[in-house]
Amino acid sequence: MRAPSGEATHCHRSGQRLTTSVIIPTFNESKNIGWVLRRLPPVDEILVVDRCSPDRTGEIAKALHNRVRVINEPRRGKGTALRTGFDAAACDVVVMVDADGSMDPAEMPLYVDGIAQGYDFVKGSRFMAGGGSDDITPTRALGNHVLTRTTNLLFMSRFTDLCYGFMAFRRSALPDLRLSSTGFEIETEIVVNAVMANLRILEVPTHERQRRFGESNLRAIRDGQRVLSTILRERFGTWNHDELTLVKGRSSAATATNPHDIEDEEVIDLRADSLLSTAHEPSAP
Ligand SMILES: Nc1nc2c(ncn2[C@@H]2O[C@H](COP(=O)(O)OP(=O)(O)O)[C@@H](O)[C@H]2O)c(=O)[nH]1
Ligand SMILES: [Mg+2]
Secondary structure, three states, X not given: OOOXXXXXXXOOOEOOEOOEXXXXXXXXXXXXXXXXXXXXXXXXXXXXXXXXXXXXXXHHHHHHOOOEEEEEOOOOOHHHHHHHHHHHOOOOEEEEOOOOOOOOHHHHHHHHHHHHOOOOEEEEEOOOOOOEEOOOOHHHHHHHHHHHHHHHHHHOOOOOOOOXXXXXXXXXXXHHHOOOOOOOOHHHHHHHHHHHOOOOEEEEEOEEOOOOOOOOOOOHHHHHHHHHHHHHHHHHOEEEOOOOEEEEOOOOOOOOOOHHHOOOOEEEEOXXXXXXXXXXXXXXX
């Protein structure tokens, strides 16, 4: 029997206990969402951000768990869905979990404990001691390894895994993450911006399972390129051909081609005359 549920949040503070919002992006996951919701530990808020799935994932999720609130996000992309969910979340800790059964929600306490211990950002790693994957293909493993190494070199970090989306962060850190990604590269954007913002970061071991039903929406080459572009953009800025400027930060709009549209950024003028007086010193991570 379902308890009545409304739009009201359950995220009131109870003593010093940290409240938790779980964000689950979904696109046609009707056969998997039940398993994910059953394995969730008690949380304060569950936001299923659904791309209006034809297989009625949203309705099914709502019928299965009385804490579920479904947000319909018709725009394409995991990044878009997660950003919509983050903006709607109301609790102290935000945890992101996929809906395909590849991430075991029963591991969630490890992430929330990390935040409770004082970390701002806790991310899962399949490649540290105690972690693993039943799902990763050789192509993806190689791509992830190269992208993780690249990130570590450019941001002076020591991550053991990059392209994996089981993560938790303190909701108060959300503005520091300055998110604008629409696709799978959002995971990378979160990681590198957490470094740039000097957040306290913890990696915890996680075991990736095989997706239970259906097929992945990720395309390794296309999405790998988007991840690489995100790393380079966050580290070096965006080159603007028209005005010969390098723009650090990014627009809230989809592209950063016009520096006048860009909010919250630093514009480095690389025109020859200004180069004589301005050295480009990227800020240390
Ligand atoms: N709302 C929404 N969710 C998506 C979209 N694309 C993927 N997802 C969800 O994001 C999660 C990860 O996607 P998946 O296809 O498993 O990618 P992979 O794990 O990287 O292979 C799953 O829960 C998907 O249902 C999308 O366009 N919109
Ligand atoms: Mg998956």
